């Protein structure tokens with residue numbers, strides 16, 4: 200085989216060269232996987248047949264059956280670890296609360312989140328090199344954006360009403376609505392009202408921002424198959440990043456030019472306090488004194504990255520909640536009663552939304568029950584790391600937590616296999632003063648937003664939007680799904696999605 204490869208390189212036949220490159224690549228991968236597997240050989244494997252190239256058969260099995268195989272490992276190795284094959288690497292899964300605590304406490308230079316996410320999403324090529332190397336927008340989301348949710352709330356509420364009127368006008372008779380298509384458009388409008396003001400009403404801008412995430416995922420799929428050195432060229436030739444950055448720039452250039460010009464003149468204190476209080480201003484604050492951040496291209500791409508974090512995640516939350524509620528219609532009335540009485544007392548404010556305890560509990564239970572992924576809280580060991588159970592993870596190991604299995608574990612949750620919308624509201628009633636039981640609280644028992652220092656900084660906005668959207672639906676519509684059956688989720692490896700093609704039937708509330 201090696202001499203055949205050498206011959207083709209010497210004779211220079213292009214087809215043979217391409218075949219040689221492909222063969223060489225798979226040999227390289229095969230050897231690397233064997234070496235990788237030998238450094239992890241003390242860790243039991245799930246779903247991989249014990250014969251040559253079994254890794255690839257196992258990877259295919261895992262693409263098709265990740266939730267079931269992860270559950271199998273969780274049941275077989277309680278409190279322990281096991282590994283499963285992804286297409287391009289092993290994933291080691293840590294079971295149970297104690298090991299989740301280990302992961303939570305580990306510093307970034309031991310177990311790194313960016314390194315793990317990069318190996319899954321190839322962020323440098325799919326989301327922008329500067330945004331990957333200098334993610335200052337994470338801090339903007341965590342601090343300035345989160346502090347401003349209350350101030351931005353009236354606009355978000357206004358946009359909720361307008362978006363539903365435009366996209367889902369309430370009719371007297373039942374009419375079918377493609378749920379995912381409409382929910383993503385509504386989430387994009389509400390989020391972008393907060394991020395860029397009335398630009399959110401421009402359908403093409405909304406298309407660009409919401410398509411970005413899908414394109415990142417699509418490019419990621421084929422980039423997985425390529426060797427590292429070809430990825431930059433392949434992405435620039437066939438990828439989406441340049442197209443989407445240019446499209447976002449076309450939309451944002453006039454706004455950004457004006458904002459930067461005013462910022463040069465006045466800094467953050469414009470005359471009459473006229474500076475818009477939005478994501479563009481907050482990013483410009485974060486970019487002051489950093490020429491690499493402070494230009495139209497970089498700011499436009501960073502806006503796409505912020506949208507990446509927000510749109511599909513919130514959309515999934517709404518869809519899971521909606522599909523689940525549509526087959527548990529007995530919970531609609533108690534939710535409506537709570538929303539109506541809170542709004543009557545407080546009006547539509549962020550403080551009122553925070554008081555909707557049953558709605559919070561229902562949304563949290565929906566995310567516990569249907570977290571939308573089999574494994575999350577991904578990290579990569581940057582050096583050898585020994586867990587509290589004595590297992591050492593060699594440097595380079597990709598690890599994650601089995602969110603689905605852990606959140607359904609009957610030892611953690613009483614009747615964990617049943618959907619119980621008000622379980623957290625009941626816990627709150629009996630909990631000690633000051634206990635945090637709301638949806639935004641992260642813990643080893645509720646992993647939707649991750650854990651520790653890297654836990655999702657956008658979760659306060661996410662939950663506000665989830666509640667805004669669900670309360671609007673509850674108060675204004677009756678809804679149901681065809682035949683009263685919850686539309687099936689779809690899965691590719693660990694990544695699940697609420698059914699993307701299902702229709703939900705809506706009519707004006709009677």
Ligand code: HEM
Pocket residue numbers: 312336337340505508509510512513516575576577646647648649650651652653654655656657658660661
């Ligand atoms: C229901 C909606 C959302 C879900 C389920 C979600 C989930 C997550 C998860 C699991 C992580 C990784 C945490 C970890 O590994 O410990 C994360 C990180 C992140 N999320 Fe979210 N997210 C949501 C909404 C948002 C929104 C609305 C934004 C921004 C506007 C956002 C911005 C981010 C950012 C910037 C990070 C990276 C944080 C860091 O590395 O320090 N997310 N999110």
